[in-house]
Amino acid sequence: MTAINTGLPDPAPRKFPVTALATGFVILVCASLILVQGWVTWRAREVQLAETERATSNLARSIGQHAYDTIKGADTVLVGLVERLEVDGVTEPNLERLHSLLVKRVQELPQLHGLFVYDQDGRWIANSQATLNKNANNSDREYFIYHREHTNRGVHIGPPIKSKSTGEWIITVSRRFNNSDGSFAGVVLATINMSYFKTFYEQFDIGETGAIFVALTDGTILLRRPFEEKSLGRNIGQFPLFRDYLPNAKVGTQTFTSGQDGIVRINSYRQLDLYPLVVSAALSRDEVLKEWKSDAIVHAIGVGCLALGLALIGSRLIRQINLRVQAEAELLKARHSLENLNRTLEKLAMQDGLTGLANRRQFDIALKDEFSRAMRNASSLALIMIDVDCFKQYNDIYGHAAGDECLREISKVVAAGKHRPGDLSARYGGEELVILLPGTDVTGAMKVAENIRQAIYQLELKHTGNSAGVVTISAGIDAFVPVRENNHAIELIEAADKALYYAKSHGRNRVHAGNGEHKPV
Known part of the structure; x- marks a missing residue:
């Protein structure tokens, strides 16, 4: 038998x-x-x-x-x-x-x-x-x-x-x-x-x-x-x-x-x-x-x-x-x-108390590690930087307590937007959120960012201070294969932040990649 x-x-x-x-x-x-x-x-x-x-x-x-x-x-x-x-x-x-x-x-x-x-x-x-x-x-x-x-x-x-x-x-x-x-x-x-x-x-x-x-x-x-x-x-x-x-x-x-x-x-x-x-x-x-x-x-x-x-x-x-x-x-x-x-x-030290996402400290450690791994493996590393549109006006209209609750709802969508164990969602500061995507190119990062943008838009969180009437986000993306002694992790942040600035300055509620590509609502 x-x-x-x-x-x-x-x-x-x-x-x-x-x-x-x-x-x-x-x-x-x-x-x-x-x-x-x-x-x-x-x-x-x-x-x-x-x-x-x-x-x-x-x-x-x-x-x-x-x-x-x-x-x-x-x-x-x-x-x-x-x-x-x-x-x-x-x-x-x-x-x-x-x-x-x-x-x-x-x-x-x-x-x-x-x-x-x-x-x-x-x-x-x-x-x-x-x-x-x-x-x-x-x-x-x-x-x-x-x-x-x-x-x-x-x-x-x-x-x-x-x-x-x-x-x-x-x-x-x-x-x-x-x-x-x-x-x-x-x-x-x-x-x-x-x-x-x-x-x-x-x-x-x-x-x-x-x-x-x-x-x-x-x-x-x-x-x-x-x-x-x-x-x-x-x-x-x-x-x-x-x-x-x-x-x-x-x-x-x-x-x-x-x-x-x-x-x-x-x-x-x-x-x-x-x-x-x-x-x-x-x-x-x-x-x-x-x-x-x-x-x-x-x-x-x-x-x-x-x-x-x-x-x-x-x-x-x-x-x-x-x-x-x-x-x-x-x-x-x-x-x-x-x-x-x-x-x-340790979890508290690495976690943001308001959103439940990783905090800035954990993000900095993860970015350093993943950047080194991508350099060793010659693989692409993508970063999505997210900012809530007109969030100051939201706090002025609805109060800071409502602003905190708004951030928590948005963070839930952002956390759900990553699907792999190596992906990391973090609160970068204020109303800025980031998603680190190891082994992902610009196209893949764009798809993730766009899905998150649409999901947040569909929450229909009321925001009279925003032209869309609801809470929206803008996102900047960049991805590249780092080369030893030629690239540094700060370059990825700067590129994604630059793309985010471009998205916000060109109408908000959109995703923009570092190569100049973007998608409106």
């Missing part, structure tokens, strides 16, 4: 005020400072949370390994007992030897609270205690009922209970043993003292509101730190960990609100592979972020003070810039006013 040239200059690019640029710069610096600090602070928060998630994950791994090792040690003993009972039977000599073995195993494994053997009716037939209470019966216990009703031979971990023998809180790990025909023969039981877990968990720094727990996969709590008896055996299967997260991933870290105490914690959890246990280590998010919040507040105050200081300094600088801009604008305005005044004064 061809671009269209309109001939107009391209618009100048728009410039923004200095104060607007300075204001924008100050705002940009302050906003950048605040945004950078905000990003750094938020980034520090994310790093703190990420480190906490790694810490809780490692803690959950440690707790899970401890729970696995503890249960595994007890279960290994139970596996050996089941084999011994099913091979050797439950005869009296075998039970006596078994008692010694149970005592020895409890002494070897610190996590064990006790080892017990029950027959198919729940009666005590052997344990690790010094004296066997043959009248005791545990057929009502959850683990006994479970094995009696389930034929699987796997390990069973029951909910926390209080020991009948010592009254302490324990966790039960049990297995079923059978008769030779596969029927139910009884239960072997290992009890783990809850204090063993508590002692281990208390070694970890989890803050004031952190939490550690071990639970069965159905959500039954076996142990929790902080330790509360009311929470033991409580089922939390409907809480977010068991309801939302464990079904999707056996290992993970999530942040959610605890259903037990309403505290938002960062939870890392693990479900053990060989045993139906879930362990969790959780740290309070508010505690984790407490130090970060303190640092963030301090940094925010510092950055806020710095931004405020920059804003104050910037606003002061902007005010100074604004004052300077205003001062420069005032100076520029004053300069423009002075230039306009100078132009007005």
Whole structure:
């Protein structure tokens, strides 16, 4: 597509005020400072949370390994007992030897609270205690009922209970043993003292509101730190960990609100592979972020003070810039006013106050310049000299005010008689007017002068002191091509004045050229 040239200059690019640029710069610096600090602070928060998630994950791994090792040690003993009972039977000599073995195993494994053997009716037939209470019966216990009703031979971990023998809180790990025909023969039981877990968990720094727990996969709590008896055996299967997260991933870290105490914690959890246990280590998010919040507040105050200081300094600088801009604008305005005044004064100095035409001073300057130019260019220069006929009588009859108005009307016609930018109409003195016509010969000047004469005559300005009855003019013309060192500008004036004298002395209301030609009305 061809671009269209309109001939107009391209618009100048728009410039923004200095104060607007300075204001924008100050705002940009302050906003950048605040945004950078905000990003750094938020980034520090994310790093703190990420480190906490790694810490809780490692803690959950440690707790899970401890729970696995503890249960595994007890279960290994139970596996050996089941084999011994099913091979050797439950005869009296075998039970006596078994008692010694149970005592020895409890002494070897610190996590064990006790080892017990029950027959198919729940009666005590052997344990690790010094004296066997043959009248005791545990057929009502959850683990006994479970094995009696389930034929699987796997390990069973029951909910926390209080020991009948010592009254302490324990966790039960049990297995079923059978008769030779596969029927139910009884239960072997290992009890783990809850204090063993508590002692281990208390070694970890989890803050004031952190939490550690071990639970069965159905959500039954076996142990929790902080330790509360009311929470033991409580089922939390409907809480977010068991309801939302464990079904999707056996290992993970999530942040959610605890259903037990309403505290938002960062939870890392693990479900053990060989045993139906879930362990969790959780740290309070508010505690984790407490130090970060303190640092963030301090940094925010510092950055806020710095931004405020920059804003104050910037606003002061902007005010100074604004004052300077205003001062420069005032100076520029004053300069423009002075230039306009100078132009007005210069115009007044070069303009006739009555007629509005150029005055004698401007005419003398223009004549000198145009005469020199005509000399350089070898071009013709013409001069028309005009005089109002019988103007003294006009003033005597109508008054000087009317005479001034008459001159103004005549000057309008004279001014309209020139058509080129280089032409000059001037008041030469009194009622005498002149027209300077560069590049014009006598013929052209005659045409201009005659048009002016006729236009003034057609104004029909009443003049009873003139033979024509109206205001008329006489005009003298001369034109020549000046030659350097042979001609002077005064010669043109003298020639035109001489022609004017001839026109007035031969009847007025006529134009006469320097070569003697003239035209009457």
